[in-house]
Amino acid sequence: MAISPSGWLKSLAAAASVMPSPKKVILLWLNGGPATIDLWDLKPGHVNGGPFSETATRVPGLRISEHLPELARCSDQLAVVRSMTSKEGDHSRATHFARTGYVPQAGIDFPDLGALLVHEQGASDSPLPNYVSILPPRRVAFAGNGFLESRCAPLYVGEQADAIADLTVRDLQPDRMLPLDRRNLRQQILQQLDTDFSGMHRQPVVLAGADVRRRAIRMMQPEVVEAFDLEAEPERARDRLGRNLFGQGCVMARRLLERGVSFVEVTLDGWDTHNQNFQQVIQLSGQLDRALSGLIADLAERGMLDSTLIVCLGEFGRTPVINSNSGRDHWPRAWSTVLAGGGVGRGQVIGATSADGLQVESEPYQVPDLIASICHAIGVDPMQQNDSNVDRPIRIADPSARLIEGLF
Amino acid sequence: MVCRALAIYLVVGLAGGCGLPRATASEWDREDIQKLTSFVDEQLDCIWNVAKVAPPKQASPEVYWRRVNLDVAGRIPSMDSARTNSQYESASQAEDALRELIQSGAAARYWGSLLRRLWFPQTDVPPYQYLQADTESWLTEQLFNHRCINEMAHELLTVQYEVQHEVQHEKVAGSSPWATRQTAVPDVFIASNEFQSARMASNATRSFLGIDLECAQCHDHPFDRWTQQQFWQTAAFFELPDNPSLEFAEVGSLKVLIPDSQKIVTAQLFVDATLNRRVYSPSQGESGRTLFADWMCDKRNRWMARHTVDVVWGQLFGVRLSELAHRAESEVVQHWERLHAGLADEFVARGSPLFPLVAALVQTRAYRAESQGIGLAGGVLKRRQQLLAVYNIKALSATQLLDSLQMAQGETTGLAAGPAGIRERTRRAFSESQQVGVEGDQARSVTQLLSLMNGTAWGQPPAIEALATADFLSEAACMDALYWLALGRPPTLQELDQFREAGLFSEDRSSRWERYEDVHWILTNSVEFNTNH
Secondary structure (H helix, E strand, O other), X not given: OOOOHHHHHHHHHHHHOOOOOOOEEEEEEEOOOOOHHHOOOOOOOXXXXXXXXXXXXXXXXXXXXXXXXXXXXXXXXXXXXXXXXXXXXXXXXXXXXXXXXXXXXXXXXOOOHHHHHHHHHOOOOOOOOOEEEEOOOOOOXXXXXXXXXXXXXXXXXXOOOOOHHHOXXXXXXXXXXXXXXXXXXXXXHHHHHHHHHHHHOOOHHHHHHHHHHHHHHHHOOHHHHHHHOHHHXXXXXXXXXXXXXXXXXXXHHHHHHHOOOOEEEEEEOOOOOOOOHHHHHHHHHHHHHHHHHHHHHHHHHOOOOOOEEEEEEOOOEEOOOOOOOOOOOEEOOOEEEEEEEOOOOOOEEEOEEOOOOOOEEEOOEOHHHHHHHHHHHHOOOOOOEEEOOOOOEEEOOOOOOOOOOOOO | OHHHHHHHHHHHHHOOOOOOOOOOOOOOOXXXXXXXXXXXXXXXXXXXXXXXXXXXXXXOHHHHHHHHHHXXXXXXXXXXXHHXXXXXXOHXXXXXXXXXXXXXXXXXHHHHHHHHHHHOHHHHOOOOHHHHHHHHHHHHHHHHOOOOHHHHHHHHHOXXXXXXXXXXXXXXXXXXXXXXXXXXXXXXXXXXXXXXXXXXXXXXXXXXXXXXXXHHOOXXXXXOOOOHHHHHHHHHOOOOOOOOOOOOEEHHHXXXXXXXXXXXXXXXXXXXXXXXXXXXXXXXXXXXXXXHHHHHHOOOOHHHHHHHHXXXXXXXXXXXXXXXXXXXXXXXHHHHHHHHHHHHHHHHHOOOOHHHHHHHHOOOOOOOEOOOOXXXXXXXXXXXXXXXXXXXXXXXXXXXXXXXXXXXXXXXXXXXXXXXXXXXXXXXXXXXXXXXXXXXXXXXXXXXHHHHHHOOOOOOOHHHHHHHOOOOOOHHHHHHHHHHHHHOOOOOHHHHHHHHHOOOOOOOHHHHHHHHHHXXXXXHHOOOOOEEO
């Protein structure tokens, strides 16, 4: 049932009373704008379809790329939305739109979805930050916490990473030249002084300051550092998701969720395929197929799939028309996104595009609809307002947003 | 060695300098400032009396001086300044020190930066960050020269803009025409609003007057005070004159079409007030902006004064006056409102000068209040906080933290002395997104703390080197110096015992360097260092 903006608020309010505790989110960010026409919404037989074949899946009527065989096997855990549409065809603007839910507005420092969601979920007992971004792309200025407070900022893992060994957190450990006994002594006395100070000054800002210091110090402890240590993961588990940066980033994402982090994003870069699209998409599909299917299986085995929503998207799709370099260019008018877990993925196929892939033919959805639906799926009110840096209250999702029909 | 050791006293003593010449502007009127302080004290006494809470105890001179330095100059005091000011015996000595601080270039620069963020918050974010440096420089210069708030605001709103095509061709061929703007007053108001009347109207009313007119930009809201028509009538003031060569034009000629409607509205004030004049001279470079700015900055108009004192109050006390009134228990609401209105009147009566207002407020009993809450139950402490009967502790902003770190390290160059652009980039790295003068949760993120605790970007503090090599200084003197450097106070006996017990306060001179590094790390990472208490 389509829900109007005014009606859906009521619907959400009613649903909120039965919602379980907030779920966690893994965002798989396909940076550069993936050719979703070559992944989730193929056009076999049409000149725009390219050389790829479709493969059948476990879901009747759902056919996806032949280069996603593992995902075809777990397709009953997916929800494929084939009718996403927007007007933003520039990387920077479209990335901003897809990640924040708003087109750039000069002077407003919009926060990422991750920051918005962890802001709603409040502080946790975990020493780890609530929002972790693994493999943030180098050339894109991700918004981070924007106008929200610092605690909502992402912790970056593997900035500038070239190899799996680079999947580390900057400044997580003191200088290696500093002996362990001196590190411990420093931390011990610091906590002593902070305890004394906060004992005399019982104001919230002091107590919060002492608490975040305790968490930072705890984060330096071996048992927490271990959260970022992929070597501690069984070989089989690491192999399952692929021995590449993205696959191992997804392994780390799952490890972090197990340890209390509530929003993790992992970026797979390289989707800006203006040239030689098909060779590149085959290679990227292989990474995506293995990592996403492995992640779904991993979470299911651990009993975490229902409480973890996986969202897989990029900033836009790519032109159905193949250019002279065997590439595809930017195409925001019709593209797909995929969700899994979180009680959402049940093998749905939502919306449809035209035979040539140029247009959305049914159930068009915008980015704010996706943002509102993600919020709804994890138990956050998308109409929640936050004060912006220009003092104007701004809702998590644009007020015009509606839930994606068929997801829930 | 002696020179190195002495250097610490010199560098931290001189670090309060600003690179600007000393102020030569006229003296403040001490009596006026005292009257303003007394007015606030009387109102707060009344509030405490009605609310039946005891007036606050006063903070120690060391705590007060650190607090004032952070709020006036944006960083902790130098060691020399902290020590000297804790020893003043007379009120006039302390007042002179405060006066010197407020007249310093550091204060002008800090408040110039705050005003830029308050009036043009959009310049914190691309694509308008390029306007920061010029705007802050201009505001700093104006504040240093004791320009009044309404004069500055008027100039910023009515700035003329003219592209110098010929100059551009000669000097910067091939670059953007905007590269040759030649205006003494920065054109930040029009440039950061893309010359759009609606955005200029929003910026002017929200940032200068504290009014949320723009909420009505698209349509009326059932329970809002302002209507869509009022918004666009305001926007009409910011439309360009039809004919710039006209000698005179009527306000009635300023019109704008409400988007997605057939309705054209004429410039009109959104409140029941009269414009200072209804005619302007396009040929003399005037526009509807001039008419609006004349009204906005007129001393009879209290909107701007009320907003300014509200924001300055928020910056100093951690919570705005309007918010105090909003949250207050019913019996004291009217007293907070009276204080707000009275302060705005006093501010205007004295010509709307920023620093005398700041000077008056930091001498009030509420600002001098101690921040401790020993023995107070949570609810009692919270109530005393809401009544300003205890000082509201604030987390240091990113700029305060970075400039204070530099001061604690005994650095004299770098961030604080560097161009605004460098400070801004570093500030952004610490995600300072809080609005000016608004109470907020500015707690550091774990990521930022890791950077502060383990990052290598901060380098070796010169002060540690100076102390570690000062053989003639005793261990006690060095520990004392480390405390004054970082926390603006001497160590307590209990703290010295803690450090002694941990082996960091000992007579082993061979380990000085390492020990002092450890102590400095501990003190600068402490909650005490990271808060303005």
